[in-house]
Amino acid sequence: MNPYAVLAAAAARWERVADGLDGPRRERLAEHLATVRRATDEQGRATAAQAAVHVLREGLPDEFGTEGEARWAADVLDDAYLGFHAEDLAVLLLDGHRMVGPVLGPVRERLLAAPALNADTVLRRGGDPYARELIRLRGAGGVLRLPRFQFSEGTLPWMAVLEVNRLLEADRDPWGAADWWLSANAWLGAAPAELLGGPMEHQLADLAGFLMEGE
Structure with missing residues (x-):
């Protein structure tokens, strides 16, 4: 599956992600998301996104393993999931606030602009x-x-x-x-x-x- 869609789904399921990942895995996830943000080429960005997905699957197999993805894959649209995007997961984990998703995400972008x-x-x-x-x-x-x-x-x-x-x-x-x-x-x-x-x-x-x- 598109790794950006998986990261978007993780943002939509943030409570479960935050509770389900131990400290070391959260740190690894944060490192990969930071790389996704700063990558200047698409290949580097995609590689980092896939590495972040691996952390999610490793730490939360019921949510992001094959069977877990099958439960929510129908709601994926390209890189998005129910109006969430991969950047939303970075905001939650790296920026430390909850201005994400289809309602608050556009407000965040407007205010930061x-x-x-x-x-x-x-x-x-x-x-x-x-x-x-x-x-x-x-x-x-x-x-x-x-x-x-x-x-x-x-x-x-x-x-x-x-x-x-x-x-x-x-x-x-x-x-x-x-x-x-x-x-x-x-x-x-x-x-x-x-x-x-x-x-x-x-x-x-x-x-x-x-x-x-x-x-």
Whole structure:
């Protein structure tokens, strides 16, 4: 079977994979997935993907052996399985978050595509990239990305951002907070991030407060 489809199925079955692989096998799987990511030629990528599949079959034969694959093979579409992709398994294991699958995967890609600063840049400019009130997203390889909209000049954060991020509990749910800031809001007529520094900025905290009260 297409190795990328098997890795996609492993992402969809992440709870079973996480519980079923011992430490050494998880480390081997992580190494192979990292190689899949950074390979510059298709042959090298395919070889690493096949090695990752071997780890899954070795550690979870009931799920990814011949009989296990037969149970879910009908739901495979090319490189995908039920909307999951091989990259989703890398995100789960290497990046350490769950923004994967047919619903959350596109959100992850959209948010990571937004302009951002890395932690080193913020530190060099005298800021604190680890401040509780700032949104930090994990990109490929677990690299921290701080959405650029949070900063007015250099690495000076908007006060409104700090207040709203506290209300949105950005330290607990950074992806949800980033999505709120960067998505069009029907009440505001724009994405909240677009209103920073403008006359409607004062409405942002009230709107975020109403959102959290409704949960």
